[in-house]
Amino acid sequence: MIPAQFDYVAPTTVDDAVRALADAGEEAKVLAGGQSLIPVLRMRLAAPTKLIDLGKVAELRGVREDGDALVIGAMTSHYDIVRDPLIADHAKLIAMATSTVADPQVRHRGTFGGSLAHADPAGDLGATALALDAEMVVHGMDGRRVIPAGEFFVDYFTTALRPGELLTEVRVPKYTGWHAHYEKFNRVAQAWSIVGVAAAVRVEGHTIQEARVGLTNMSSVPVRAAGVERALVGQEATPEAIKAAAEHAVEGTMPVADGNADAAYREHLAKVLTSRAVTAACG
Template identity: 65%
Template sequence: MIPAQFDYVRPTTVEEAVQALRDGGDDAKLLAGGQSLLPVLRLRMADPSLIIDLGGIAELKGVREDGDSVVVGAMTSHYDVARDDTLRQHVALIQEATKTVADPQVRHRGTLGGALAHADPAGDLAAPALALDAQFVIAGPDGTRTVAAADFFEDYFTTAIGEGELLTEIRFPKYTGWGARYEKFNRVAQAWSIVAVAATVKTDGGSITDARIGLTNMAGTPVRARGVEAALVGQSATEDNVRQAAQAAAEGTSPTADADAGSDYREHLARVLTGRAVLAAVG
């Protein structure tokens, strides 16, 4: 199908983009890569009067170090995230997850910020961001503000980004030397996750000293498996210990039942995939 008619602007600064949002009001939509927006436009499930293309804003692209953090611009493509050396050294988990997103064509066009702002509960990047305690920098008419990942994802397809605001960058604490694994279960290659687990683990002398675990598609928002994290810390990194701790993975979740899986099956998958992810992360 052909989208309904709309106006199009391509700002070159964040300030111009914020002004365009103000001018467009409720009928304006941001284009941050288009891998979710364009299909909706073609099906006429949305008919905005204005599309604001963020692709011309250079300051929203790239990866840089800032003290104890690694900062990723919201318009950095999945392709660039997956091949960046700084992220590989300090934030390996986000790379592990990004490599599983869709296919190479989508990864070249889609962006980290666009995926996180879309907040699809089956999307592959929200759970790693939550597990990594990422910070989201948001710009709007009143300036910039920073929101923790725990407060950023509010509900299905709903985030803390307010009216007239846009996500500019994501700040990740450094996890240098931590093992990482994103374990994804889907029906066919390149499909959305039925369930996935993001795990990054720190070990010392064969013992687990810290662990961060996020779950994909186990609720309307990503979920931290805090019961598993607590059970792992201080344990030897053996298969028995890891699998026993993974039994707590479904605690505090509320998975849906749909054509792909029932809620009880998703809970089973969460336990199995958590064990696999942690074991892979600890080597």
């Protein structure tokens, strides 16, 4: 199908983009990588009056250090995320999760910030950002504000972004020396996760000192598996201890039943994949 008619603007700075969004009102849509938005437009499930393309805003791309944190521009492509040396050194869980997104074509066009702002509960990056205590930096006409990942995801395809605000960068604490793994189960290659688990651990000797675990598609928003984290800390990194901790994976979740899986099957997957992800991260 052909999208409904709309006006198009391609700002070159964040300020210009924010101004264009404010001028357009609630009928505007923001184009980042377009991998989710363009199919929606073609099916006329959305019919914005104005499309604001961020592709020419150079300041929204790239990864840099800022003290104890990494700053990831919202328009940084998945392809660049996977290959960035700073992310490999200090936040490898992000690179691992991003490498599982769709296929190479999508990873070349899709963006880190676009995926997070889309807030699909089956998307792989929300749980990763949540597990790593990321912060979302947003800009609007009222200025800049910072939203913790735990407050950013509100509901299905809904975030804490206010009308007229743009997600401009993501701040992630450095996890230098941590081990990580992202485990997902999908029905066919390149499909959305039925369940996914993002795990990062800090191990000294054979003992797990700290753990971060996030769950994909176990609720309407990404879920932090706090019970698993508590059960892992202080334990020997053995398969038995990890499997026992993974039994806590379904605490605080609200999995749905759909054409891919029922709630009970998702709960089973969450436990199994958590055990696999933590085991792989511990080596």
